Every structure is written in C-alpha cells, then in structure tokens.
Amino acid sequence: MNKHIIYFPKDGQASLVSNEWQVWNGELDEGAQFESPDQASDLNKVLVPFHWWITHHHNTNIMARANKGEIGVWFATDDDILKHANIIKAGKALWPVVAAHFPIFRDGRSFSTAALLRQRFDWQNEVRAIGDVLIDQLLQGARVGFDAFEMRADQDLKVGLTQFDLFSVTTQNSWRRKRSLLEA
C-alpha cells in the first residue's frame, strides 16, 4: 500500500495526499495481511473486489464496517458493471471510494469503466485508479473520470503531478471539460 496517492478533484488542483485505503485482492490473495476485510486493522479502510462484495455484503460485520464508511469496492477489468447496475446504485450511498484496476498500464478497459461510472451512474465520489498506474497514462485517466491515482510503487509522484497541465486544449468532450471552442 502506497503512503501517498495523487488526488486531482474535478474542479481543483492535483496534489499528493495520504493514502487511507488498502486494496484487498480477495480471499485468494497470498500473503495478505488478513483473510477478510472485517479482520483488517481498524486503521485501514479497505477496497474489496467487486465480485467479493456481491457475495459477501450480507455479512453483518462487513455491513457494519461499510456503514462506517470503511469499505469501498474495486472493479476488475472483466467486471461488467452494467450487468450489476442495481448493486452499484445501492453502493452510491455506502462506498466513499471505488477503484478500477489496471492489470497492465496498456489495458484500457478501466478507462471505459470510469467513463461509465461518471456518465451512467453519475458517480460523484472518488474513482481511483489502482494497479499498473504509470506517469504517462495519468492524463488520460484524469480525463475519463478518475480523480485519484495510486501509482505503481516505482513511479515518481512529482513527475506524475506535472502531467495534468500538458494540454490547454482538447478536441473531444471528457468528464472534466467540454471540447475547446474558439471565441466567436
């Protein structure tokens, strides 16, 4: 778990903030510090796999932590979020943070996941990029709907922070802004 993440709110500036969320890879996660998020340290809030949430959210301990705002979910690249729209809609009141995973930086499926969360579900809370998140994909991620980035451990966060101002114009709409138009 990285100490810091890049946080870049929709109408604000990008900055480094402390990371409060631990990503849990599920029960099959070898070497995990806990077998279930209800055993995790109270210090950490936990992002659980979405498919795990589907089968375990009736567990009272889990729900108790979720009600305290300590549980979020992360979407794998093969989670079809539109198929589970009702669960996600219910999650809007529960999850302070959701995340979408990049198994490798050049897998763009989570870009569409973030876009759908913002467009279709009108997701207002944080959407975090996790996994193989690298400097040169930050801007694309920020434009499709991510506002937080837990970067791969070897990435230079300071260089990461410089990526969001590279372009002052755009030629298609995105979550952050409409396409640039010339003054009439």
Added chain:
Amino acid sequence: MYKYDAIDQTLVDQRVAQFRDQVARRLDGSLAEEEFRPLRLQNGLYHQRHAYMLRIAIPYGLLSAKQLRTLALISDQYDRGYGHFTTRQNIQFNWIELAQTPDILAELAKVEMHAIQTSGNCIRNITSDAFAGVAGDEYVDSRPVCELLRQWSTLHPEFAHLPRKFKFAINGAKEDRTVLLCHDVGIELKKNTWGELIADLYAGGGMGRTPILGSLIKQDLPWQVLPSYLTALLRVYNRFGRRDNLYKARIKILVKALGPQEFARQVEGEWTHLQNGDDNFTKGEWERVAKHFTKPAYQQLSSLTNEQVIADAPEAEQTTFARWLERNVRPHQVPGYASVILSLKPHGTVAPGDATTAQMKAIADLSDQYSFGELRVTHEQNLVLADVEQSKLFELWRAAKKQNVALANIGLLTDIIACPGGDFCSLANAKSLPIAKAIQERFDNLDYLFDLGDISLNISGCINSCGHHHVGNIGVLGVDKDGEEWYQITLGGEQGVDAAIGKVIGPSFYADEIPDVITSVINTYVGHRLDDESFIDAYRRLGVGPFKEAAYKNSKKRKKVDDQSESALS
C-alpha cells in the same frame, strides 16, 4: 484544404512538448523501453530492422505543396533522401534517430502536420477517397466529416488503449476507392431524399490473418451524431474485444463472435444513453470546418475532348501521351479540368510508393504550378494533382516525365501495391520489394500491359497484410518456412464496390519462381479472355482451375513445401 485554428495548432505543439519529455525520460533511463513503446507507437515511431521508422499522417490523403516541401526537408536532413507513401495515406521515413524525433515533429507542427496515432492500439489516421471534392461520381464530399472525426479522435482518452489498432475509412462516392469494407469501421456518406447528410456504417472488416469484409450495422445515421454513435461502438469494443490473444484482438473477431446483429444491438443499447448528449457535432462546428473545403478558384473553361487535348502534343509523342491520358488522368466535376495521377511505380528501380527528396520538391512545384498547390495521396501509393486544366495536361506530362513520375501504368499490372517488407520491417517474413521489382522488370512492355488492362497485384511481406494482398486480383504473400522465404499466391481479390478476398491457389513458391508464376497466370488469362474482358471478370467466369494448373505446371520446387504450415495460414 483545412487550415488549423489556434486550438489545433496548440494541441500539436503541446503534443510535441509532451513527446519531447517522454523521449528525454527514455534516454535518461527513467522510462523503460517496454513502457515507452506504446507511447512512441502512438506517435508513429516503430523500431525496425535497421533503425527507427517514423510514420507521419496525411489525414484523408490531403497534402499541400508547403507540407510536401517539409517532408522533403525531413527526408534530406533526418533521413536518407527518400520517403515511402503507404496504402493508408501516411508517409514513412526509415532511418530515424530517436533523439531527433521531437525536432522532426516540431518541423511537422510548423506546417500543420503530425504523427499522432499513426500506430499503436488506438484510432489511426482516418483515410478517404483521394479524389474527394473533384470526383465525377461523388455523392458527398467526405472531407469535412473526415476532418471533424480527425479532431474528435485525436488524443481521445477513453480509446487510447484499445485491444488493438482501429482503422476508419470514409467514402462519399459511387465507386469505392478507400477499401472501405476492409476497415474496422467504414463510413459511407450519402444524402437522403431531403438532401440531409447521412451515413451507413460497416464494422468488423479487416485484412491480416483473418481477412473479413465489414458488415452493415447501421443505416441512415445523421452525420451530427457520428461522435456519440462511434463512442458507443468503440466502448463496446474497448470493453469486450479480446485482449488475451494478439491475433484475435481486432474488432472483426468480436463482430464475428457475436454476429453482426448482436454487435449492432449492443452498440445501439449503449448509444441510447449517449445519442442526445453534447458529444454530437453542431452546425457551428460543421461551418468552421466545411468552409475550408470550398472549391478553389476555377477558371470558366469549356471541356476539351480527348482529341483536342492530344492535339497539343507533337505527332511523334501523341501515342504515348494518349496512353498516359487514358491511364493516369481522371474526369473532373468542373468543365475544362482533370485530375492527374503521378505514378510512384517506375519499373524496376525503387520501392513502390517511394519518392526521393528531389522528386518531392519537384512535385510540390508542379502542384503549385498546375493544381492550386495541393496534392492527394492514393491508397495505391501514388500522388494526385486533383485540379489540372485540361489545356495544360501536355505541359504537365512533359514536366512529370522529367521526374520519372509519368509512367502510364496506373491500374495496370505493374502499379503494384507493396509494403516495405523484409528489407526494412522487423515483422516481415519475407522481402516484398525485390519481388515487385522482378515483376516490373518481367512485364516492362507498356504496350503489352496496356493490352492486358486493369489488373491489381498486391504484395505483403507477412500476414499483417500491409500490402493488401487479400484484395489484389493477384496477391503475393511472403511466408516463412524453416527460415526460408516463400511466397503464397492468391487470386480473385478485388477492392471497390465489388470487394472480395482472394483465395489461396495452393502451396507456396520460391522467390525466383514468382515472375514465371505470374507470367503463367497472365498467359492463362490472355488465352481465355473474351473480347475486352478484364482479368477479374475472366477469373470469376473461369474459376481458379486453369490458373492454378498453369501456375504449378512448371514449378519444380513445390514438392519441398510443408503443406501443414500452409493450411495454418489460410
């Protein structure tokens, strides 16, 4: 042609700065090659057999004289004195230094050019009809839609890492000069009975290992909603296209697996949420772009007959000039004008589609002198001067001859489409260029070629099919067998409205057999031809039988071939 506004210019300038920083991080080692690779590819930079290759976009094939002079400058200062025009309206330079690429891109940005998305798993350079705006058979000038979609797709964040490359072609004419059905998405523009601009969309076409013609998935779509519809289509592909197998990652595999109807249904389902959104084009945007594609300042001229044009030439030159008029000159929408194709396929000298620095400069001058300073690049790797006064055709022909770009072989057997092949490309299994050269040398008799008429011969050095062999009447594909270069022949491919994928005739041949094999195929055609029947018509009437028999009759080496790898490829 389109002129960048402040937004376009800022975007390409900032893209150069971004890439300059990425290259610097690569060179100082803070960016690993594996992670730099997709970044450089999305700026057209490949690592090839000898050096880096830079592929520069010529969006929908339009080029100004000024831009061509910049390409000549790049060829001269940063490369080895020539460039290669490709089948998808790009130009490639083969001898590039990585450290110099930001400077090259900065030179390009000065003349409103770039290499953005000419490679990589993203939306590639959008191609169109090289004769858009001047063709006699045009329903709609495709260029404003091409430019609007160029802008929409440029640095599109959601579709920056698709499962695989994604190619658009757009056509607005009766004849198809874009190989529309071999594209991931083909957009056919037309007007409805109320005169409104609408589009039919074909998806899932492609060449490569699994050649498939695209399927019609949407009809009569108003032009304004193309961005929202294409967002829906690309989103379905981005989410569900295969990423586990490089060879099954193109959209054609998804469309085939789901079936075109189901694919269309899923796109439609996504689109219902997007179609009324603000992604769609506005009238203001149309006007901003379309005003650049108004007609140039044509003179009021009367049409000349062919006889009148030929009469400009001295008697001794009339036969060859007439032949050039027939093969290399196309009718124009405006009386007194014609479009001229400059052949980049001289026999037996350089690679098909290559132009030297000197030729680029001279052709830029010709375009200034004869065609309003504009050029077009064709899918067949030739250049077009689209707006030439008929009364100046003879003068232009003489000037073009001096540059060795006036061979009257357009559409003939030696107007070969070829990829750079194993001489340059690290993907290739076999060389393409020596095969093209050998065929051109074998058929170096223009009278004979002229009698044969329209025949397309396309050569790819590997199954990636950059030389479009699948849609050549005669296709030649380089294959590797135990480290040796072999060539597979396909017959019956065709581009245009009757597009078809060629069929493999049988086991492969050695390189040195190819000219004989092609000769046998051609002789069979000549032997069976009825009147003026074209090669493809004769092939369709006769079937593969007689051609196959002739091709293998004299082949001594074919028995050595391992047939197993053959069937794996077909």
